[in-house]
Amino acid sequence: MKKTHIIAIIIMALAIGFMITSVSDSSSYADFEEAFDNPEKEYHVVGVLDKTADIVYNPEVDPNLTVFTMIDNNGEKKTVNLYKSKPQDFERSESVVLIGQAHEGEFHATEMLMKCPSKYKEEGKFDIEETASR
Template identity: 45%
Template sequence: MKKSSIFGLVVIAIAIAVIISVYSNTSTYGSFTEARQTESELHVVGKLNKQKVLYYDATKDANYFSFYMQDDKGSECKVVFTGTKPEDFEKSEQIVLTGKMIGNEFHASNILMKCPSKYTQNKLETQEFKAKPASI
């Protein structure tokens, strides 16, 4: 075999190994029930339970934030995030957590929030004030 053929095969093998390693480390979406059954990281989508207490005390521990969230399947769980409380967290419409269950708590390593759009009000106003068609 030529050296260029061997080099090409090595490059292809490395590319395949990189692709496999990237796809094996991706976490999947699930619920709190599924998170209890697995030890790998999951993405859990849900809404903040505003009736229960949010705990964040920056003077005691600025890297501890806990709250209760209900996932899309209706299961509720206490969530612990080791980081600062995100700004406007209470206003979020939807939350996506990345993390895993430890005991009865979901320990989140990342929080993504879907906040209400500031453009929704303008969109509604433009729909309300549509021009009437001219009569002939």
């Protein structure tokens, strides 16, 4: 019976290992306030693109830098440096999730998830007003 016990112990240890690393290795969702209170710490920040502000993408200068303004869920605006090329249809995005950290008054994102209306799913409802005016 020893062998089964050893296996059981290994499995238990692994399962606990999963749980602990899964929790302790996690990033967490935050708003800008929290991210800027803890600079240099990695966060996921959810918000929307500020469409009134400029999206600066100068590929001639740097094809891997896009600078824009995001409004988080509390309405706070921050300048964001995204170290990627400007995503297709960025202007159309409905909400964005930034993965990165705050540094000297600006947010620096290495990764961004973007949601476009009806890009992957049938979210766009049939709207007679909108479609008729097209």
